[in-house]
Each structure stands twice: as C-alpha cells, then as structure tokens.
Amino acid sequence: MKFKCQQNELSTAINLVTKAISSKSTLPILSGIYLETKNNKLRLIGNDLNLSIETFIEANVEIEGSIVIPARLFSELIRKLPNAEIEFEITSTNGVSIKCMDSNYKLVGLPGNEYPELPIIEDKNSFLMDRDLFSNMIRQTHFAISQDEARPVLTGALLEIDKERFNMVAIDGFRMAIKKAIVKTDLSRKAVVPGRTLSEIGKIISQMDEKGDLRISFDENQVLFSFASLKVYSRLLAGEFINYNQILPSEFKSNARLDTDEFLTAIDRSFLMARENKNIAVKLEVKDDYIMISSNSEMGSSAEKVSIKLEGPDLDIGFNPKYLMDALKVIDSEHIKIEFINNVSPCVITPEDSDTYIYLVLPCRISK
Template identity: 70%
Template sequence: MKFSCNQQELSTAINLVSKAVSSKTTLPILSGIYFETVGDQIRLIGNDLSLSIETFMSATVFESGNIVIPSRILTELIKKLPNNLIEIEVNDNSVITINCLESSFKIVGLPGLEYPELPNIEDQNSFEIDKELFSNMIKQTSFAISQDESRPILTGALLEIENSKFNMVAIDGFRMAIKRAHIKTNLNAKAVVPGKTLNEINKIMSQVESKGDLKIAFDDKQVLFTFESLKVYSRLLAGEFINYTQILPNDFKSVAKVNTDQFLTCIDRSFLMARENKNVAIKLEIKDDLIKISSSSEMGSSMEKLSVALEGNDLEIGFNPKYLIDALKVIDSEEIYLEMINNVSPCIIRPIDHESYTYLVLPCRISR
C-alpha cells in the first residue's frame, strides 16, 4: 500500500474518525485507525464496537492495500507535520513509513484484514432531515439524557417517527425534554440512540461547514448517520423506552408567562448561593403578577423579583436551579409559560409562540 495526500486533509480525517477509537479497549486492533485504498480515495474508519465513524479523503494512490495504524501516535504525528504533501507506504510486515519533506517516521501497524466489518444497514428504514434542525434537536434534549447506567435505556434519546412527525425525547428521572419537528417521510418507526452517539454527531456536524440534509437509517440493532463523505454507525439501546406521553400533566392550576432571558438571569444569580450545597433548592413564589426567586445556604442568601403574567392560583414551589438553567439556555423563544398544578407535581416549561418544545421538571422540597 502506498499513497500521498495533503497534511491538513489527512489531519482532519484522522481527527473525525478518532472520536470512535477507544483508548481502553482490550482488542489492540481497535486502538488503531483503519486505512484502505478505494480508487483515488482513502477510506478511514474508527471503531469501538459501539460507535464507528467512516470517512473518505482524496489521495494519489500508487499501490492499493489496507492497514491499521495506532491512533494516538498517528494523530499527534500528522498534526505536528508541516502543511505539505505526506507520503505513506506500508511494507509486507505492516511497517508504515511516513515521509513529509525532510522528515521520515516508521510505525508498526496491524494487518487490515483483521479489522471488524462495519454493519450493513438497509436503506428502506431511512429518512432525511436538515442538518441544522437535527443539531438543534440534540442541543435542546441531550442534557436531559440520564448518566445512570443502572437504567441503560435512559442513557439514550428516543427518536420517534410517525405520520411525518419526528420527536426526540430524553428523560433522566428528574426532567424530560421533548423536541418535535416535521419531516417528509412515510416511515413509522422508533429507536433509542445512545447519548454519546448524539453528542459526537453534533460535534462532528459543527465541524462540517456545508449545510444540507442528514440521512438517518436504522434496523433493529444499529443506526447509520450519513452526510457528505462521512458515515457514523452506532448500536441502538435495547429495551422499551418510557411511555413519555403518560408523564405529561394537564389541567394546570397556575400558569405564569415570563421573559426567558430575564428569568434565566435571575435563576443564574440565585444559583450562586444554592450551588454551595447540592441539596439546596431555589424557591419561586408566584403571586400578584410577580415572581420572587430566593435561595439560601451557609454562604448567604438572595432574593430576585421579576414581573410575570399569572393566570390561576398563587404558588410557592422549589426547583433544582441547574435543571431550570439547562432548559432556559436552549429555549429559542422570547417568552415562556410555566405551567403548574401544585408544588409537588411536575412543572411544564414551553415557549409561548410554538409547540415544538416541551420541558418537564420535577419540583423539590424547599426549606422553611
């Protein structure tokens, strides 16, 4: 195997696929990046058996072949080489020679034939969605994905397609985030994608400058995300996701309309006092078209006042401030509704100008 390519293009491709390379694997071949010549391109793959990333880059191919090169040393080396032509050659003993200008390096690789095959996912269970829309859906839900491995199904987000409606749902036991979108598809299906996969997809898409559609295809066990020359494969989480529609309350007794940015700023300042003690909640006292936001800890106390439009009953209710801040930061609406039944039932936060986002948060006990 022998080819030459541009240093910056190679470094970019390596950085993309290396996100799926595990540094803790017990299989040495998975600690490397797979290289294969395909016509006048090089195919690169990173794979940890749960997440796989594949991309292609242009190259001048002199001799076809494949090889697995250790990821950590290759990533650092290519990054530090000058922006010039790099020539890579592999001999019969899997020794890789890397030349760039007057620099030359040798790395011991592994035969590419031993590298695991990527899954084959059929196209019939697939749909397309605008890349920026999907990125925004991840941003508005992923923070509510559970980190608790004792409930594996909640460590992912539900992707649900029905009658051209696409929902992404995340639940961690204390809050739930739902983002809705309309897409052109006849597909009716659902799958639970690991949070790690969604976060990596979002990071990768932010590095790709072009706009356009993302193609998503899946079967019973795997999902494939495709855009441009990049493919991301991931296993799906097995099990039944929570019936989230049954969790959503209705028949609210108190509904407050409040400015999103002002509310976020007040909560953020109150959090300064509450964060010294993880068990300290902030208290919201809603009455007379005012919301009083207070917190106290051993470090001190705070009190904020903010105008609201209240319909229904006055209410005192406590929340973990972080759970409010996480949602308020990603809501793209000038004003929101806080919809509540009482101080022990879930609160719904939603934008006033559209129904594409719903956030549910459980209240917590407030000290008197």
C-alpha cells in the same frame, strides 16, 4: 499500499474518526485507525463496536491496500506535520513509512484484514432531514439524558418517527425534554440512540462548513447517520423506553408568562448562593405579577423579582436551579410559558410562540 494526500485533510479526517475510538478497548486493533486505499480515495474508520465513524478523503493512490495504525501516536504525528503533501507506504509486514517534506517516520501497524467489518444498513428504512435541525434537536434534549447505567435504556434518547412527525425525547428521572420536528417520510419507527452517539454527531455537525441534509437509516439493532463524505454507525439501546406521553400532565391550575433571558439570569445569580448548600434548591414564589426567586445557604441569601403574567392561583415551589437553567439556555424564544399544577407535581416549560419544544421538570423540597 502506497498513496499521497494533504496533511490538513488527513488531520481533519483523523480528528473525526478518533471520536469513535475508546482508550479502554480490550481488543488492540480497535485502538487503531483503519486506513484503506481504493479508487483514489483514502477511507478511514474508528470503531469501538458500539460507535463507528467512517470518512473519505481524496488521495493519489499508487498501490491499493489497508492497514491499522495506532490512533494516539498517528493522530499526534499527523497534527504536528507541516501543511504539505504526505507520502505513505507499507514497507514491510505492517511497517509504515510516512514522509512529509524533510521529515521521515516509520510506524508499526496491524493487518487491515483483521479489522471488524462495518454493518450493512439498507436505505429502505431511512429518511432525510436538515442537519442543522437535527443538531438543534440534540442541543435541546441531550442534557436530560440519564447518566445512570442502572437504567441503560434511559442513557439514550428516543427517536420516534410517525409518518411526518419526528420526536426526540430524553428522560433522566428528574426532567424530560421533548423536541418535535416535521420530516418528509412514510416511515414509522421507534429507536433509542445512545447519548454518546448523539453528542458526537452534534459536535461533528457544528464543525462542518457545508450545509445539507442528513440521512438517518435503521435496521433492527443499528442506526446509520450519513453525511456527504462521513458515516456514523451506532448500536441501538435495547429495552422499552418510558411511555413519555403518560408523564405529561393533561391539565394545569396556573401558568406564568415571562421573559426567557431575564428569568435565566435571575436563576443563575440565585444559583451562586444555592450551590453552597448540600441540597441545592431555589424557591419560586409565584405571585400575580412577579416571581420572587430566593435561595439560602450558610454563606448568605438572595432574593430577586422577575415580572410575569400569571393566570391561576399563587404558589410556592422549589427547583434544582441547574435543571431550570439547562432548559432556559436552549430555548430560542424570547418569552416562555411555565405551567404548574401544585408545589409537588412536575411543571412544564415551553416557548411562548412554539409548540415544538416541551420541558418537564420535577420540583424539590425547599427548607422553611
């Protein structure tokens, strides 16, 4: 194996694939990055058996081959080399020579033929969608994915495709976030994708300069997210996801319309006081033309009004302020609608000008 490539391109590729490498792996070969040269391309893979990331860069290949190089050392070395051409060569059994300008390094790798093969996922169960739209779906739901390993299926988000309707749903037992989109497909499928996978894809998309479509492909146990020169493979979570439609209330008694940013900043300020309490909560007194937001702790208290337009009866209700802020930060609409049943039932927050986002949150007790 012998090839040459550019330092900046290799460093970028390494940064991508290392997102799939776990420091806790019990298999030594999975702590490394797989490199393979073929047809003047360098293929790089990071893999922890649950998440795999594969990418390609241009290379001047003299001798084809493969090897696995320890990820942490390799990543740091390449990052610190000058932005110039790098020459790689396997000099002995699993020995790698790396040359860049006047620098010369030798590393010890592992045999490439012992690295796990990536799954083969066919395109027949796949569809295309705009990558920025998918990234936004992740942004508006990921915070509601459960961190509780006691309910593994809720540590992922449900991807639900029904013909042209595509929904992403996250539930953690205290709140639920639903983002809806329209895609061009005849596919009908439900799959639960791990939160870690979606988080990494969101980061990857945000780092990409080019625009374009993302292809999402499924088989029985895996999902593949394909970009132009990058593929992300992930195991799907087993188990039956909660029937989220049964959780959504069918009718409400009150609804309030208000300014999103004004409400967010008021909740944020109230959170300063509420977080001094062990039981974090803010009280909302929903009146005819305003919401009084208040909080109390041993350090003091706060109260401020936000103007609203209310339809229905007044009520007093308490919430964990973080749960409100998480949703308000990702709602892109200038105004929101909050719908209430009573002070012990979940409320629903939606953008006033769109039906593509739904956020349900449970209230909490407030001290008298």
